[in-house]
Amino acid sequence: xxxxxxxxxxxxxxxxxxxxxxxxxxxxxxxxxxxxxxxxxxxxxxxxxxxxxxxxxxxxxxxxxxxxxxxxxxxxxxxxxxxxxxxxxxxxxxxxxxxxxxxxxxxxxxxxxxxxxxxxxxxxxxxxxxxxxxxxxxxxxxxxxxxxxxxxxxxxxxxxxxxxxxxxxxxxxxxxxxxxxxxxxxxxxxxxxxxxxxxxxxxxxxxxxxxxxxxxxxxxxxxxxxxxxxxxxxxxxxxxxxxxxxxxxxxxxxxxxxxxxxxxxxxxxxxxxxxxxxxxxxxxxxxxxxxxxxxxxxxxxxxxxxxxxxxxxxxxxxxxxxxxxxxxxxxxxxxxxxxxxxxxxxxxxxxxxxxxxxxxxxxxxxxxxxxxxxxxxxxxxxxxxxxxxxxxxxxxxxxxxxxxxxxxxxxxxxxxxxxxxxxxxxxxxxxxxxxxxxxxxxxxxxxx
Amino acid sequence: xxxxxxxxxxxxxxxxxxxxxxxxxxxxxxxxxxxxxxxxxxxxxxxxxxxxxxxxxxxxxxxxxxxxxxxxxxxxxxxxxxxxxxxxxxxxxxxxxxxxxxxxxxxxxxxxxxxxxxxxxxxxxxxxxxxxxxxxxxxxxxxxxxxxxxxxxxxxxxxxxxxxxxxxxxxxxxxxxxxxxxxxxxxxxxxxxxxxxxxxxxxxxxxxxxxxxxxxxxxxxxxxxxxxxxxxxxxxxxxxxxxxxxxxxxxxxxxxxxxxxxxxxxxxxxxxxxxxxxxxxxxxxxxxxxxxxxxxxxxxxxxxxxxxxxxxxxxxxxxxxxxxxxxxxxxxxxxxxxxxxxxxxxxxxxxxxxxxxxxxxxxxxxxxxxxxxxxxxxxxxxxxxxxxxxxxxxxxxxxxxxxxxxxxxxxxxxxxxxxxxxxxxxxxxxxxxxxxxxxxxxxxxxxx
Numbered sequence: 001x002x003x004x005x006x007x008x009x010x011x012x013x014x015x016x017x018x019x020x021x022x023x024x025x026x027x028x029x030x031x032x033x034x035x036x037x038x039x040x041x042x043x044x045x046x047x048x049x050x051x052x053x054x055x056x057x058x059x060x061x062x063x064x065x066x067x068x069x070x071x072x073x074x075x076x077x078x079x080x081x082x083x084x085x086x087x088x089x090x091x092x093x094x095x096x097x098x099x100x101x102x103x104x105x106x107x108x109x110x111x112x113x114x115x116x117x118x119x120x121x122x123x124x125x126x127x128x129x130x131x132x133x134x135x136x137x138x139x140x141x142x143x144x145x146x147x148x149x150x151x152x153x154x155x156x157x158x159x160x161x162x163x164x165x166x167x168x169x170x171x172x173x174x175x176x177x178x179x180x181x182x183x184x185x186x187x188x189x190x191x192x193x194x195x196x197x198x199x200x201x202x203x204x205x206x207x208x209x210x211x212x213x214x215x216x217x218x219x220x221x222x223x224x225x226x227x228x229x230x231x232x233x234x235x236x237x238x239x240x241x242x243x244x245x246x247x248x249x250x251x252x253x254x255x256x257x258x259x260x261x262x263x264x265x266x267x268x269x270x271x272x273x274x275x276x277x278x279x280x281x282x283x284x285x286x287x288x289x290x291x292x293x294x295x296x297x298x299x300x301x302x303x304x305x306x307x308x309x310x311x312x313x314x315x316x317x318x319x320x321x322x323x324x325x326x327x328x329x330x331x332x333x334x335x336x337x338x339x340x341x342x343x344x345x346x347x348x349x350x351x352x353x354x355x356x357x358x359x360x361x362x363x364x365x366x367x368x369x370x371x372x373x374x375x376x377x378x379x380x381x382x383x384x385x386x387x388x389x390x391x392x393x394x395x396x397x398x399x400x401x402x403x404x405x406x407x408x409x410x411x412x413x414x415x416x417x418x419x420x421x422x423x424x425x426x427x428x429x430x431x432x433x434x435x436x437x438x439x440x441x442x443x444x445x446x447x448x
Numbered sequence: 449x450x451x452x453x454x455x456x457x458x459x460x461x462x463x464x465x466x467x468x469x470x471x472x473x474x475x476x477x478x479x480x481x482x483x484x485x486x487x488x489x490x491x492x493x494x495x496x497x498x499x500x501x502x503x504x505x506x507x508x509x510x511x512x513x514x515x516x517x518x519x520x521x522x523x524x525x526x527x528x529x530x531x532x533x534x535x536x537x538x539x540x541x542x543x544x545x546x547x548x549x550x551x552x553x554x555x556x557x558x559x560x561x562x563x564x565x566x567x568x569x570x571x572x573x574x575x576x577x578x579x580x581x582x583x584x585x586x587x588x589x590x591x592x593x594x595x596x597x598x599x600x601x602x603x604x605x606x607x608x609x610x611x612x613x614x615x616x617x618x619x620x621x622x623x624x625x626x627x628x629x630x631x632x633x634x635x636x637x638x639x640x641x642x643x644x645x646x647x648x649x650x651x652x653x654x655x656x657x658x659x660x661x662x663x664x665x666x667x668x669x670x671x672x673x674x675x676x677x678x679x680x681x682x683x684x685x686x687x688x689x690x691x692x693x694x695x696x697x698x699x700x701x702x703x704x705x706x707x708x709x710x711x712x713x714x715x716x717x718x719x720x721x722x723x724x725x726x727x728x729x730x731x732x733x734x735x736x737x738x739x740x741x742x743x744x745x746x747x748x749x750x751x752x753x754x755x756x757x758x759x760x761x762x763x764x765x766x767x768x769x770x771x772x773x774x775x776x777x778x779x780x781x782x783x784x785x786x787x788x789x790x791x792x793x794x795x796x797x798x799x800x801x802x803x804x805x806x807x808x809x810x811x812x813x814x815x816x817x818x819x820x821x822x823x824x825x826x827x828x829x830x831x832x833x834x835x836x837x838x839x840x841x842x843x844x845x846x847x848x849x850x851x852x853x854x855x856x857x858x859x860x861x862x863x864x865x866x867x868x869x870x871x872x873x874x875x876x877x878x879x880x881x882x883x884x885x886x887x888x889x890x891x892x893x894x895x896x
Binding site: 003004005007008011034036037038039040042043044047048167170171172 | 452453455459482483485486487488490491492496617618619620621
């Protein structure tokens with residue numbers, strides 16, 4: 001088989017065979033094919049699309065390009081949650097311990113900050129001592145002891161994705177529903193899951209701003225997951241503003257811990273409610289409840305009872321994190337500088353360009369520009385108002401945290417153009433826009 | 449400027465600016481852009497197309513990517529002919545000396561055998577001592593002395609094309625009218641021409657089998673040439689069978705020499721007639737005749753009078769070739785083995801898959817499979833019948849020449865499936881299908 005023939009076939013709009021797709025993926029993973037052939041193929045896929053058959057073959061070839069975690073490895077049902085990336089999205093720190101407290105295994109392999117979105121690993125690493133670089137045996141051991149473990153990708157898990165992802169970034173082939181689906185699902189399926197809950201973001205803070213694109217991606221991911229033997233559900237959820245109040249690293253952990261400890265705050269109700277819904281689906285797919293609704297009730301109880309907090313505490317401890325900061329979170333936040341971003345005039349927060357808010361968080365130092373850059377654990381934004389809140393001129397809308405004062409100028413400019421104070425009443429939309437299961441997925445598959 | 453933004457813009461169907469195209473071409477020529485970015489861009493161009501503005505910018509950026517030959521370098525008008533590649537196409541050995549004999553300069557930079565098509569340089573190198581690797585000063589000196597020089601590309605002429613061409617070959621982006629046009633025209637315009645005659649092949653032996661595709665390519669090349677200040681004309685000509693009788697290396701030189709020496713053969717009349725037409729257009733574009741028709745008459749006279757033969761003889765001598773083999777061509781052909789390919793039954797030669805005939809020539813040893821392979825100077829095919837000829841069972845249709853007898857099996861199989869002997873009368877088509885000038889080029893630009 002010759003790569004040039006496979007590229008030509010895709011370029012000319014034909015469906016590739018499983019063997020042809022495996023050939024390209026293996027060549028990418030082993031770096032035995034030259035980069036120009038991988039790139040030309042990716043661009044042809046971007047422009048000519050893929051059938052569901054091809055997408056399944058691509059996902060499976062990537063999934064099995066390295067080591068995989070077998071099903072039943074944990075002696076109990078394994079479930080996970082994956083989000084397509086948002087601003088202030090710290091649901092993982094709630095759903096993983098809730099599901100663990102429900103008696104499930106949560107082998108969560110997660111990522112770092114990318115562009116305007118935050119990274120789960122960067123947030124966890126703001127806890128002193130917390131290690132996200134474990135070997136697979138260490139990963140299993142943490143899950144055995146605590147029910148959940150959140151760590152980074154290992155060298156041997158889905159190596160094809162590492163190569164393809166870096167290449168997509170350089171060749172303008174990132175924003176393809178097919179390629180995003182294969183990248184996410186190959187990694188999640190390599191975890192050996194029984195059930196997977198996807199949180200597909202839509203709106204101004206998501207990578208796919210159009211709801212149709214989010215629905216299509218959700219449809220593809222659910223169909224690929226189910227075809228590979230993992231019960232899969234997708235919640236398409238709004239990302240018009242940061243989830244909760246905090247967007248950064250440590251301040252997001254602190255916000256999650258507050259909810260785990262039962263503290264109530266009306267401005268983080270969106271975070272609590274979405275986390276309980278996602279965890280409810282995890283509990284249901286993991287067979288611990290008869291319906292998603294009763295799973296949701298169970299998730300609420302596990303959060304309120306402190307069981308989820310104990311799971312989180314155990315996980316942090318097992319991964320080397322200093323639990324003192326979890327037990328006394330308010331003492332720990334030590335940003336170098338802080339400044340309020342205030343309302344210029346009075347009115348109602350009616351609109352937010354949430355991606356710009358994410359870029360402000362990144363520019364404050366919480367995200368990174370280059371892959372090898374460190375992030376500031378204490379930087380970020382903390383909101384005092386959310387969409388629909390009434391503000392008066394001079395009221396703080398949010399507080400900016402950074403290493404030093406000279407970091408505030410650009411984030412301030414970004415926030416000024418991102419946040420709209422109007423005088424019309426705000427029309428809230430439900431946070432969960434649509435639930436996509438294998439029963440309704442096919443109808444969203446051909447959306448553009 | 450970032451390559452990824454240029455790739456994204458083309459991918460999304462937008463027109464690139466001159467600066468963006470120059471950025472990509474310079475990055476390719478200097479190898480400062482990684483191969484995956486060039487490849488993704490080429491595939492996006494292949495699939496999304498280019499406007500005439502973009503194509504002109506691409507051609508000019510490639511043309512000026514290295515050294516160029518200035519206009520008026522030769523003290524007389526400079527003209528050239530370029531063919532898109534055929535089987536048995538040896539018109540260069542006739543048109544270059546005819547135009548030189550007409551008082552024009554012919555700075556012809558040519559190529560090697562590629563796939564099923566022969567290479568002008570390989571054919572010339574079958575003349576012992578003939579050197580095709582000259583420096584630009586040597587090139588100019590041969591033209592000063594003899595009027596014409598045919599040599600290979602230098603390292604410094606159009607380096608962008610060398611990089612892009614090799615990459616297109618590996619990424620299934622060869623067969624794009626835009627990319628073919630830019631590749632050919634950048635090299636030809638770098639020769640500093642006043643006039644350029646293009647022989648765009650169509651039919652089973654050409655790279656573009658469909659006439660519409662050939663017309664479109666001709667239209668693009670004529671418009672790009674004229675927009676760059678070179679008078680350009682394209683003849684779209686049939687390639688349903690080899691031109692003349694010989695397809696190989698030395699045997700093609702010998703056939704051209706026979707015509708230059710005034711020998712008449714009805715089976716090479718197609719070659720003579722096309723060469724005189726092409727040379728007639730060169731003479732007209734070079735300002736040596738008032739019309740293409742009178743240029744054609746002048747070309748015929750220069751061929752018959754022996755003036756063109758003397759020019760060819762001088763060029764071979766000036767490039768180090770042994771002129772004895774030109775003066776006594778029949779003594780020189782020494783193939784290791786020969787075998788007739790005979791008619792299985794009686795009838796009329798009604799059809800030929802000319803690309804398969806080209807592959808038979810290649811497999812006999814006259815072409816190459818890998819870039820660095822040597823070719824056999826004496827291998828090839830010599831036809832005793834052409835389309836429309838009546839043959840009897842057992843009559844030789846052509847003679848195969850190779851290094852040894854064991855090379856005949858595969859070419860024989862190819863010829864058997866390529867050549868059709870029927871009992872219907874053959875309906876010949878005119879060899880010159882269409883003449884595309886700047887006056888009618890626009891109407892063929894949007895053909896698919």
